[in-house]
Amino acid sequence: MAEPTLERTGPRTLEDAKRWMHDKLAKRVHPLGLTTPERTARLIDALQGLDAPRWAATWVAAGREQMEAGQQALARGDRAAARAAFYEAYGLFFMGRFPCPNHPDKLASYRLECQAYVAAGALFEPPLERVALPFDGRKGEGREVVFYVRRPQGVVRPQVVVMWGGVDAWKEEMTELSEQLLRQGLATVAMDNVGTGESPVVAVPDAERQFLPVLDWVAAQPDLDGQRPAILGRSFGGYWATKLAHQQPERFAASVNWGGGAHHMFQREWVEASRHPESYLMELVETRSRMLGARNDQEYIEGFARLSLKDQGLLDQPCAPMLLVNGKDDRQCPIADIHLLYESGLPKAVRLFPGGHMGFGPHTVPTIVGWLKTQLANARALSTGGAA
Numbered sequence: 001m002a003e004p005t006l007e008r009t010g011p012r013t014l015e016d017a018k019r020w021m022h023d024k025l026a027k028r029v030h031p032l033g034l035t036t037p038e039r040t041a042r043l044i045d046a047l048q049g050l051d052a053p054r055w056a057a058t059w060v061a062a063g064r065e066q067m068e069a070g071q072q073a074l075a076r077g078d079r080a081a082a083r084a085a086f087y088e089a090y091g092l093f094f095m096g097r098f099p100c101p102n103h104p105d106k107l108a109s110y111r112l113e114c115q116a117y118v119a120a121g122a123l124f125e126p127p128l129e130r131v132a133l134p135f136d137g138r139k140g141e142g143r144e145v146v147f148y149v150r151r152p153q154g155v156v157r158p159q160v161v162v163m164w165g166g167v168d169a170w171k172e173e174m175t176e177l178s179e180q181l182l183r184q185g186l187a188t189v190a191m192d193n194v195g196t197g198e199s200p201v202v203a204v205p206d207a208e209r210q211f212l213p214v215l216d217w218v219a220a221q222p223d224l225d226g227q228r229p230a231i232l233g234r235s236f237g238g239y240w241a242t243k244l245a246h247q248q249p250e251r252f253a254a255s256v257n258w259g260g261g262a263h264h265m266f267q268r269e270w271v272e273a274s275r276h277p278e279s280y281l282m283e284l285v286e287t288r289s290r291m292l293g294a295r296n297d298q299e300y301i302e303g304f305a306r307l308s309l310k311d312q313g314l315l316d317q318p319c320a321p322m323l324l325v326n327g328k329d330d331r332q333c334p335i336a337d338i339h340l341l342y343e344s345g346l347p348k349a350v351r352l353f354p355g356g357h358m359g360f361g362p363h364t365v366p367t368i369v370g371w372l373k374t375q376l377a378n379a380r381a382l383s384t385g386g387a388a
Contacts, residue, residue, distance in 0.1 A: 011050075012282055018044055020281060029360050030169060031098055031281065034091030043092075050282055052103030059096035060109050063089045067116055079123050086120035090172065099168035099280075100196070100287040114198075117172045126153050126182065133213050135200045142200025145210055147171060147191035150178055151223070158187040159253070159376045160218050160226040162211075166235025166259070167287045170197035174234070180369045186376065187224055189214065193237040195291035202293030205306050208244055215251070228379050230372050232256040235333070235358060236291070239265075242341065243309060245320040252320035254375035256368055257341070259326050259358035263310035264336040271304050277331035279356040284332070315344035322348040323371050327359030 012020065021044045025032040032040060043062055048054045070085030093116055096109030121128030129149045135142060148171055152158050161181050163174050174190040181188050191214055192199040194207040201207045211231075218226035230253050233241030238260020245255035264270055275285050285300065292303035309315055324338045335352070342348045351367055353359030 010276060014047065014050055017050055017281060018047065030173075031095065034094060034173075035088055039088075040095075043095075053105050056096045056103070056105035056109045059092050060105075060112065063092035063096060063109070063112060063116065066092060067112075067119075070116075070119065083120055083123035086116050086123070090116035090120055094172065099283050100290050102283070102286055102290055110197075113172065121148065124150070126150055131217070133217060135210065135213060137200050137209075142198075144198075145191065145200055145213055146198040147189050147214055148174075149187070149189050150182060151187045152182045152185050155185045155187075157223060157225045158185055159380060160187045160189060160224050160229040161232060161372055161376075162189040162191070162214065162218060162229050163232040164191050164193045164211075164234065164237045164240070165196070166193055166233075166237050167196060167284075167291050169234060172197075177232075177234075177365060177369070180365055181372070184369060184373045186373065187226075189218060189229075193233070193235075193291075194240060195293065203291050203303065203307065204293070205312070208240055208247070211240065211244060225380070228253045228383070230254040230256070230376055232258060232368070232372070233260055235259045236261070236288075238333075239307065239309075242319075242322070243314065245322055246309070246314040246317050246345070249318045249320045253379035254323070254372055255320045256323045256325065256372065258368065259330065259333055260337075261307075261333045262315065262337040262341055263308045264334045264340065266304040266306075266308045268301055268305070270334055271301055274332055277357075279331050310340065310344075315341065317345060319346055319348075321375050322346075323368065324348055324350045325359060325364065325368060326352060327355040327357055328352045329355060330357045330359075332357040 021032055025037055025040055043058055047058055066085045066089035070082045070089060073081035073085055090113055093109050093113035097106045097113055101107035101110040118130055131149055132144045132146045135145045137143060163177065165171065165173055170192045171190040178188040178190060194201055194210060195203040199210060201210050218224060218229055228251065231241050231244060233239065238257035239262065241255045242257045242260060242262055245252055289300050292300060294300040294303045324341055326335065326338060338350060342350050353361050353364055355361060
């Protein structure tokens with residue numbers, strides 16, 4: 001595997017971070033695609049530092065203003081204005097905790113983010129339902145797993161896509177994908193990637209345990225056709241979608257790894273070379289460490305090494321139908337992992353897009369949604385003897 005080119009050797013300065021953020025804001029891409037451009041540009045310019053207290057304070061103050069605007073709109077019966085204000089507040093609080101709540105001020109912003117998102121979600125069409133299931137975790141792990149459900153309007157027993165994000169984009173950030181799937185008549189279940197958000201576990205090698213009660217819940221719902229759902233993992237979450245697809249291939253109609261690793265990503269040379277990619281704003285190592293439960297750099301490197309699916313002996317086993325998606329110039333997850341996956345086990349579909357991590361562009365999400373719809377329709381046709 002070729003070692004990636006080092007683009008930076010250390011954290012960004014404040015001015016470099018502002019430049020990067022303005023560029024992403026102009027393109028309306030993660031993490032600057034959720035909030036009003038004019039307001040966001042002013043907040044970027046007003047930032048006094050990248051340290052957690054000053055970073056969070058800027059975004060939280062603006063988010064509180066939008067929450068108040070949403071409550072006022074709701075009081076006068078303007079649901080559309082309330083929904084927009086609550087969603088704007090969510091996006092601002094998201095920035096306040098970005099990339100992860102590794103400080104009390106960022107954690108407070110994350111809690112406000114969840115409240116604002118649920119408030120907005122109650123006004124979505126179709127509305128969002130928050131579900132919390134008991135989780136039989138080990139000592140020190142959480143005791144529930146939380147997810148959001150949306151059902152397409154006017155569809156009887158819709159098929160289901162269960163999806164999760166990566167290290168910094170969590171269940172709340174699956175909204176755009178959920179909207180496009182709902183328009184195709186599919187129900188969506190959005191949950192947190194392992195070790196992120198409200199996940200009850202950190203990223204130990206068997207942390208796929210957290211997905212199982214959610215999948216069981218989906219299969220048991222009488223108003224959903226959830227016996228063989230599709231699964232999708234975004235960014236690092238693609239790793240867990242790949243692992244589940246190999247562990248329980250008969251359980252899933254389809255699986256999408258959108259920007260995740262499998263083996264090369266977890267090797268020391270890549271871990272070392274991908275500490276400060278140009279594609280990431282700040283604190284990538286800190287965010288990944290939090291996901292892994294790593295307390296120091298040695299635990300960070302060792303935690304990654306234990307995740308290799310090749311070393312776990314999974315990649316030559318049967319798997320559910322898989323789509324592998326990424327940007328051709330990714331510096332966060334090596335393209336070598338896509339090569340390894342399509343050269344191992346059963347054939348997979350592959351789509352590489354121009355650009356960096358995850359290959360964001362106008363055709364990326366439509367390609368994923370179209371493939372999922374086709375695979376689910378095929379699975380339904382097989383289960384009904386040809387009657388889709």
